[in-house]
Amino acid sequence: xxxxxxxxxxxxxxxxxxxxIHVGANIGSVEEARAAAENGADLAGLVRTEFLFLGRDExxxxxxxxxxxxxxxxxxxxxxxxxxxxDAGSDKPxxxxxxxxxxxxxxxxxxxxxxxxxxxxxxxQLRAIVRVARETPVSVMxxxxxxxEELIEARRLLGDVPGLRVGMMVEVPAAALRASDFTPYVDFxxxxxxxxxxxxxxxxxxxxxxxxxxxxxxxxxxxxxxNVCRAAGEKTKVAVCGELAADEAVVPRxxxxxxxxxxxxxxxxxxxxxxxxxx
Ligand code: PEP
Ligand code: MG
Numbered sequence: 001x002x003x004x005x006x007x008x009x010x011x012x013x014x015x016x017x018x019x020x021i022h023v024g025a026n027i028g029s030v031e032e033a034r035a036a037a038e039n040g041a042d043l044a045g046l047v048r049t050e051f052l053f054l055g056r057d058e059x060x061x062x063x064x065x066x067x068x069x070x071x072x073x074x075x076x077x078x079x080x081x082x083x084x085x086x087d088a089g090s091d092k093p094x095x096x097x098x099x100x101x102x103x104x105x106x107x108x109x110x111x112x113x114x115x116x117x118x119x120x121x122x123x124x125q126l127r128a129i130v131r132v133a134r135e136t137p138v139s140v141m142x143x144x145x146x147x148x149e150e151l152i153e154a155r156r157l158l159g160d161v162p163g164l165r166v167g168m169m170v171e172v173p174a175a176a177l178r179a180s181d182f183t184p185y186v187d188f189x190x191x192x193x194x195x196x197x198x199x200x201x202x203x204x205x206x207x208x209x210x211x212x213x214x215x216x217x218x219x220x221x222x223x224x225x226x227n228v229c230r231a232a233g234e235k236t237k238v239a240v241c242g243e244l245a246a247d248e249a250v251v252p253r254x255x256x257x258x259x260x261x262x263x264x265x266x267x268x269x270x271x272x273x274x275x276x277x278x279x
Contacts, residue, residue, distance in 0.1 A: 002270075002271070004274065005270035005271050005273065005274040006270050008040075008270070008273065008274070008277075009039055009040030009269065009270040009273065010040040011040070011273070012042070012273075013042075013272070013273035013274075013276035013277055014276070014277060015255065015276055015277070015279045016277075016278075016279065019255075021255065021260065021261065021262060021276045022042040022043055022045075022260070022261045022262075023040075023041065023042055023261075023262050023263070023264070023269055023272050023273050023276065024036075024041050024042055024043040024044055024045025024046070024082075024239075024241075024261065024262070024263035024264075024269075025039065025041035025043075025044055025045065025046075025263060025264065025265065025266040025269055026044075026045060026046040026048065026241055026263050026264060026265055026266075027044050027046070027047055027048070027072070027266065028047075028048040028050070028051045029051050030068065030071045030072055030075055032266055033047075033071070033072040033075035033076055033081075034075045035266035035267070036075075036076065036266040036269065037075055037076055037077055037079075038266075039266045039267060039269040039270055040269055040270060040273065041076070041079070041266065041269045042079060043076070043079050043080040043081065043082065043261075043263075044072065044076055044079070044080070044081040044082060044263075045082055045190070045239055045241050045261060045262070045263025046082060046084055046190065046192075046241040046263050047069075047072060047081055047082060047083045047084060048084060048087065049065075049083060049084060049085065049086055049087075049125070050086060050087055050088055050092055052064075052065060052068055053086055053088060053094055054088070054092060054094065055095075056095070056096075057095060057096060058096050059094070059096060059121050059124070061124075062124050062125075062127055062128045062131075063128075065124075065125060065128035065129075066128045066131050066132055069081075069083060069128060069129065069132040069138070070132055070135075070136070073132065073136040073137075073138070078136070078137070079137075080137040080138070080139065081136070081137070081138055081139070082138075082139045082140070082141055082167070082190070082263075083129050083132075083138055083139070083140050083141075084140075084141050084142070084143055084169065085112070085115055085122065085125055085126070085129075085140065085141070085142055085143065085154075086114070086115055086121070086122070086125060086143075087110065087111045087114075087143040087144065088110065088111075088114050089105065089108060089109055089110020089111060089113070089114050089144075090102040090105030090108040090109060090110060091105040091106060091110065092110075097118060097121075106195075106198065106199075106204065106205075110143075110144055111142075111143035111144025111145075111169075112142045112143060112144050112145055112146075112150050112151075112154060113144060113146075113150075115142075115154070116150065116153060116154070119157070122157060123157060126140075126157060126158050126159075129164075130158075130159075130161050130164065133161065133163070133164045138164065139164070139165040139166070139167060139187070139188070140158070140164060140165075140166055140167070141166070141167035141168055141169055141188070141190055142154045142167075142168050142169065143169045143171070143192070144169065144171060144172060144195070145168040145169065145170075145172065145175050145182070146172045146174050146175055147174070148178070148181050148182060148185070151168055151182060151185050151186070152185060155185060165187040165188065166185075166186060166187055167186050167187055167188035167189060167190055167237075168182060168185075168186050168189060168190070169189075169190050169191070169192045169195075169241075170189050170190065170191045170192065170196065170224075170228055171191070171192035171193075171194070171195035171196045171199070172195070172196070172199055173196065173199050173200050173224060176191070176196065176224035176225070176227060176228050177224065177227065179227060179228040179230075179231035179232065180231035182231075183231060183232060183233070183235065183236050186236060187236065187237065188236060188237040188238070188239060189228055189232055189236060189237070189238045189239070190238075190239045190240070190241045190263075191225055191228060191238065191239065191240045191241070191242065191259070192241055192242050193217075193221065193225075193240060193241075193242025193243070193244040193245065194242045194243055194244075195242075196221055196224065196242070197214050197218060197221050197242070197244070198214065200218065200220050200221050200224065201213050201214055201218060201220070201221075216244075216247070216249075216250070217244055217247070217250045217253055217254075222253060222257065225240070225254065225257050225259065226257045226258075229257045229258030229259060230258070232258070237260055237261065238258060238259050238260055238261070239259065239260065239261035239262065239263060240254055240259050240261075240262055240263070241262075241263040241264075243264065243265070245262040245263060245264050245272065246262075246264035246265065246268035246271065246272045246275075247275075248271065248272075248274075248275040248278070251272065251275040251276060251279055252275075252278075252279045255276070255279050262276070
């Protein structure tokens, strides 16, 4: 029940077979970081750093980013945070960076493509992340990785940072299909089921007329997730950070595929933990 879930929110989520699954929160503000802690999140499995860059006249400075990332880490009280680099793009344009109009923004210059096209801003964000990582448990991950070359280039710009775990989002079918080609370059995969579903089913996310197509765990998406887990093997951790991860009918299928970590909206953490305990 919901009351039960709340009462147990702060406790670890352990399956009936005794496997502990970390349940994190997806957050996009310091306030949501506080909500994540209150709801018993084991970590911030996805920090959408876009919130810092949107709706303003200039990009946040390195110092401003450090201050906000630190505030998020503080709100989480020492639990790990996974900072995703800027996932801006044509559907989330930045007023201070001119971008050409695109007919299909979801297929356009977004995520890592955008960061690699704006190197200075990207380098500044990476410097801010590295600074915070020196004092608190931080991981970094890159959004919308499609080709291995993008990941290699992003890692080159990041540099060698001892102790910093580096991952990539798997949200483009090409990356899910070729997961084994990416494993040499990452410590973890984080599967973004919102975009992975959109791109696999050619069904725009958030389009109310397409909900019959795009809601729930589609068998084709499930096959991709299974492929990612197989490719990951023992060495590479696999998380799911899309909204799907909170669906109690879906959690057993994700865990059966080999997913080891889930991340959901802060308010859904207690129910997701209950779904794990029932698995
Ligand atoms: C996703 O695509 O599933 C995801 C978690 O990232 P976002 O919703 O920010 O695109
Ligand atoms: Mg996404």
